[in-house]
Structure formats: structure tokens, C-alpha cells
Amino acid sequence: MKKNAHIDTKAIHAGRINDEQFGSLATPLYQTSTFIFDNAEQGADRFAGEQEGFIYTRLGNPTTRQLEQRVAALEGMEDAAATATGMGAVSAALLANLSAGDHLISSKAVYGCSYALMAHQLTRFGVEVTFVDMNNEAEIVAAIKENTKVIFLETPINPNLVVLDLEMIGNIAKQHQLISIVDNTFLTPILQRPIEFGIDIVIHSATKYLNGHGDVVAGIVCGTTEMITHIKLTVLKDIGATISPHDAWLILRGLKTLPIRMERHCSNAQKVAEYLEGHPMVTAVYYPGLASHSGHKFIGKQMQAAGGVIAFEIKGDIHQGSAFINRMQLFSIAVSLGDAESLIQHPASMTHSPYSQEERLDAGISDSLIRISVGLENADDIINDLDNSLNLIGHNNTDTVVNFS
Numbered sequence: 001m002k003k004n005a006h007i008d009t010k011a012i013h014a015g016r017i018n019d020e021q022f023g024s025l026a027t028p029l030y031q032t033s034t035f036i037f038d039n040a041e042q043g044a045d046r047f048a049g050e051q052e053g054f055i056y057t058r059l060g061n062p063t064t065r066q067l068e069q070r071v072a073a074l075e076g077m078e079d080a081a082a083t084a085t086g087m088g089a090v091s092a093a094l095l096a097n098l099s100a101g102d103h104l105i106s107s108k109a110v111y112g113c114s115y116a117l118m119a120h121q122l123t124r125f126g127v128e129v130t131f132v133d134m135n136n137e138a139e140i141v142a143a144i145k146e147n148t149k150v151i152f153l154e155t156p157i158n159p160n161l162v163v164l165d166l167e168m169i170g171n172i173a174k175q176h177q178l179i180s181i182v183d184n185t186f187l188t189p190i191l192q193r194p195i196e197f198g199i200d201i202v203i204h205s206a207t208k209y210l211n212g213h214g215d216v217v218a219g220i221v222c223g224t225t226e227m228i229t230h231i232k233l234t235v236l237k238d239i240g241a242t243i244s245p246h247d248a249w250l251i252l253r254g255l256k257t258l259p260i261r262m263e264r265h266c267s268n269a270q271k272v273a274e275y276l277e278g279h280p281m282v283t284a285v286y287y288p289g290l291a292s293h294s295g296h297k298f299i300g301k302q303m304q305a306a307g308g309v310i311a312f313e314i315k316g317d318i319h320q321g322s323a324f325i326n327r328m329q330l331f332s333i334a335v336s337l338g339d340a341e342s343l344i345q346h347p348a349s350m351t352h353s354p355y356s357q358e359e360r361l362d363a364g365i366s367d368s369l370i371r372i373s374v375g376l377e378n379a380d381d382i383i384n385d386l387d388n389s390l391n392l393i394g395h396n397n398t399d400t401v402v403n404f405s
């Protein structure tokens, strides 16, 4: 593959390690915990870093390595480290760059467990955290202190789809010598490459679109060779949030169709968002693909398209909201996103329950928000499912038969 190949070609070929023994087209799965040394000296040399080669799967594995090189190529970054989960990636990126006494600035609204890690865990180890409105340049700058080391965000934000200005944030980080970390899970490198805006580290929950088939939990951190070596040799080696080679193999398979899946997720979500916006029972729709959305101006500049996640609010109280969700038939009631199947969930009681209600409201995540991950089914069927359920709101139907099959 040529270095300047298009991103959809890279999704299939980048980082490919040729199987010289058998010529296997598919990536061989090295499902092994350990690797045999030719002799004691070779083992010692590998441990000392004086000879290349694998030692033990917690420290590296050929299947995993191929995944790391492929995602790094897609993000346009030098290297990557694959992890056991997306939270493993968030933890690795933060723990490798923060020590007791350091200060971290994060967007107020982030994925619930990322918030919990920063607010409830890192603080136990003497890391100070300030949560800010990441769209407010003055507020970010005012939060910077002598000991500030890292700035953390995701865009679009899970779950309210607020879009943040990567160029503005990348510039602030450069000016103040902060390490910027962006969680790119919602858009993937197919739609957004944060490095183009000066961001230092990009992380993913590979559980989501990168794998795309709902059968893996995994994560990945991308950065410079120096940063990734630092992450691998400090945090990942000793904490052990290493990906299983089998999961790496499944994600490599999923990545081959990532560009075409993203195209379909986006076109389906655009149709669904437009439909929702026109429904009388829907009071608000949050999707950057809509001209009415504050993040719409970033499309074509920072992000190529708006992705497959939509948040919205409907008329009625909590009971009508639950009844609406319970009536869905094609949609599965489940957290996670980026799968072939359409999913629906309630952030306040599910993905963002690690926040207190006060913290959540302050972060702009309302109790009535409903989040959907628009799948790869036919858009008309997805819209029909929403339509059936929306049209029954307010018809004293809280005991409508629920069919989850």
C-alpha cells in the first residue's frame, strides 16, 4: 500500500504484516500468552530492549501490533497502544501523564465513567481536576494553573452531542504546553482526525464503531512514538489493561468495513434526525447534521459528517419517556453505540449515572435526554419504529404490550 493511499484503502491494508510462512490473507491470530526464546541470552536481550521480538502478550503481541499500526495510520499518528477497554485507554492516557500534585482540565460533559475516573479516582491519588465548559475559551484559560498538565475532552460530547472547537483547544494547549487528549469514539478517524488540529493524544473506545459488531470491549490510545512507548512501558505494562489478541483480531476484521459503515450510519442518522425534528411530540433534537445545531458549522471543516448518534427530548413526564422507550421493537434498549443494531438508552439513569443529578445538569445533560445509536438497518424501518412509539405518547398507554423479541 502506498503511503498516500486513501483512508478507505488504509482501513483494509495499513499495518499489514505479511505472513511469510503460509501467505494467509486474513491476519493470523496469535492466541498465545507467551513467546519462546531461542536461548536464555535472547530472553535477557528482549527484556533489556536490546533485541526486537515478542516476550509475553501483556507486553505485546503480533495480532495486537497490527491493530495498533492500522489505527495509528488511520488517525495519521505515529503509533498506538491497544487496551482491554475504552476506559483502559482513557486511564492509560491520563495515568501516564499525571502524577500527584498535577492539575487536569476536563470538559464538564464527558462519558460517565471518564467523569468518574477523573472526579472520583484520580483525585484519590492527589491529582487536581477542574471541569469547565470546553466551548468557553476564557473559562479554559482562566482554569490553567502552574501545575496544569493535561486537557481532556470528547467531541461530539457523549451524550448531548455538543461539538467542541478542536483548533481553539489545540492552540490553547500548545500555548500553555499542556498535553491535549481527545476521545474520538463518536466520529472515528474516518470523519475526524484531531491531530490535524494540533491534538497530542487520541483515544477510542474500540468497543464502538472501530469494531462495529457489538462483540468486543476494547480501546486504543494514539500518539507520538515517544508517548506511546512511555504509555506502554509505564502504565500498560504494570497495570495490565492489555487487549486480548482475539479481540484485536475481531477489531481488525471490523475496521475493513469502517468507512462504508460510517457512511451508512451517517446517512441513516441524518434521515432519522430530520424526521425527529419534524415530529410534534419531539421538543428538541441534538444532531450536528441539522442546520439548527450549534455544531453544524464544524461540518466539512473539523468533522466530515455528524456520525450515527442522536440525542433528543420528548413531551411528557418520566413515565411517558419510559413507556416510549419500552415500546421500541426494532431498537434494543441497551447502552453502547456504533453497532449494526439500533440502540436506545436514557443517559441520566444509565451511561451518565456516575454524575450526581446536580453535576449532570450543570454539565448540560438533562434528565429527559434520550440517546439513540442509529444502526445499519434500513432507515425507513428505523423511522417506523420511532414513529410507532412516538405516536402513542399521551394515549394512556403506559401499559402497552412490550415486545423485545
Ligand code: 3LM
Residues within 6 Å of the ligand: 085, 086, 087, 088, 090, 111, 113, 114, 154, 158, 183, 185, 186, 204, 205, 206, 207, 217, 218, 219, 335, 336, 337, 350, 351
Ligand atoms: C456508552 N460508552 O454507551 P468502554 N469513551 C466514550 C464512550 O462512549 C465510552 C468509553 C470511552 C458507553 C458504554 S455505558 C456502561 C456503555 C466516548 C463508553 C468507554 O470501556 O469500551 O466501554 O469505553 O456511552
